[in-house]
Amino acid sequence: MAAATFREDFYNQLGISPRADETLIRRQYRRLARLLHPDTGTQPDSAGFLSIQEAYDILSDPIKRREYDHWLREKNLFPPFHADILHGPHVLRATHSPQRLYMLLDLRASKEAANRPPIINLVLVIDQSSSMRGERLFQVRQAARMVAERLGADDYLSIVAFNDWADVVLPAQHRPSPTTLMEALNKLQATGGTEIARGLEAGFAEAQKFHTPGSVTQIILLTDGNTYGDEDRCIALAHRAAMQNMSMTLLGIGTEWNDHLLDKMADISGGQSYFLREPRDILRVFEEQLKNLRTTIASHMTLSITTPDESELMNVYEVSPGLKRLAPQDDGTYVLGALYNKPPRKVLIDLKITLTGDQRLFIPCTLDIEARLIGQTRPLPLRLATPLNIEAISESKLDYPEEIIEAARRAIVARLQEQAWEAVSKGDVQQAEANLALLVDRFLELGERDLAQLAEKELSRLRATGELSPEGTLELKYGTRMLALPAPPEHQSSEGA
């Protein structure tokens, strides 16, 4: 009977996700009511006010809310993922001097939405230069066999080997038979140099053969060498992959590869780059990739952040599933990469706000998320803009959610280590030493003893020789990326008291 009064966008109206608890629903309603109220609001909007009123009437009543959730589920209208924002502090101070605001964007797959596993279209692009000889190629063959065994009958696999030229050893096809695969893998011969762009171009061609909206297409590149002169072609390919909704996973093995290039390609395509210390790590990373691909909800997500004059965007960090500072693309958007069933993707947005008027409410920024969902031809847009109350409150009385503190704690670690590598590359040994010394403490505060010891070791090396070891640098850099926020709680906690 109530169904007639239900509309599918009640959660969106209040700018919350179906994970929100009662406290958050109430707080969010009050914020919006203060903004939109026809008589007393700062941005009066009677139609807008009526629709949040309508949404609040249903969502604030546990019984009506359950009926509504049931109705959404029946109609298959539950969004495939939730987006929530946490603010720290949860109010702004009434002051005209600059103040900081942290926002944590939490994107996660919704349990309610029907979840069909996508068709996997996987391309392995394998370096077969002479340095890959022995253990490395042996492990590649093992890992490829594991991948083929675990693929479903509808999935696709292709393998490209490259050195100074590229060779499609397994053209894109459904799960190959063991004999076909063995013949393909036997063609891997470790000779010659490393020219990544050639391998990627051939891999890209294979990827396109079976790339559909219902498939999740990934190119996994494994290399152990530096590529020369074709960096721009590699970057261009990463852009093309992103445009076509494919991602790249880039694996560097040993210490002779170009981490900057691989990182950049990962950032552009929304994929990940890894440092593999041992050949046996290949199998583990392939397994992880396969698991992620199987549970992909959105193959690609981007975020754009629009700030009013009063807000200045300081930094944006990914704090889950990995830890790194995100750099904006040329068009100002941030590539967030794919969303899997688990873990959630969390982004820390660091703002400097200088209020000018004497308003009671302020919208620090507008977040526009664009997600390319599996099986959908058009990206799903989502806009989030939460007003915050402005109160006369002293700084010491401010309240920060625990998760914001933990995210900010990690963000500073990402920043300090980035500055350390910058200093090293500029030859500023003193700055690099200072940053490494700080990192030792920060790692210990996070309980990361191994990384702390590693940083300490590199610090003494730097003091003694003025240089870092390539292996230590890579281990620290990629080790820091693993310092994501710990596993998520099952229930949404409200934003402080």
Place this chain on the structure above:
Amino acid sequence: MKSCPRCGYANISNTLFCDACGTPLRDDIVVEPTRLYEEAVNGGGVDDFHRRAPPSERTTLVTGQWALIILPQRHMVRLPEIPSIVLGRGHHHKDPFIDLEPYGAHVAGVSRRHARLTRKGMGVYIEDLASTNGTYVNRVRIPAHTPTPVQPGDVIKLGRLKILIQSE
């Protein structure tokens, strides 16, 4: 504006961690070096994180890792796993040494060679090295040249510099 107690950097107000050095800028941010490690061991997620037991009720993991938390900035110095180390001020010492100068040791009346920390088995002992302003364990002044056991949670004071003892 909020000056970092450690490096003096002028941070924007409401900042949680110093932009220059990462030092926590609010008193309510706890530095617990062993926290995530414990979680990993106990298999807890963020839920446990929020319901964390106070230190006294926590199961102690004896791994021999000790740390000094220098108050009030809560700056942490890890104790290296060596039999003995001297706390004081300055650089030019022959034996293993922790220089407390960066934490305002001079102003707090810490001597150049103030106290020695010694490991015996799983325990740690503190010995005052006839310092000018004395060494205190939980507000009680200890006699010079007498190793006194300390436990995690104890606050030692070198002159006026307070240090919290922690261990995993």
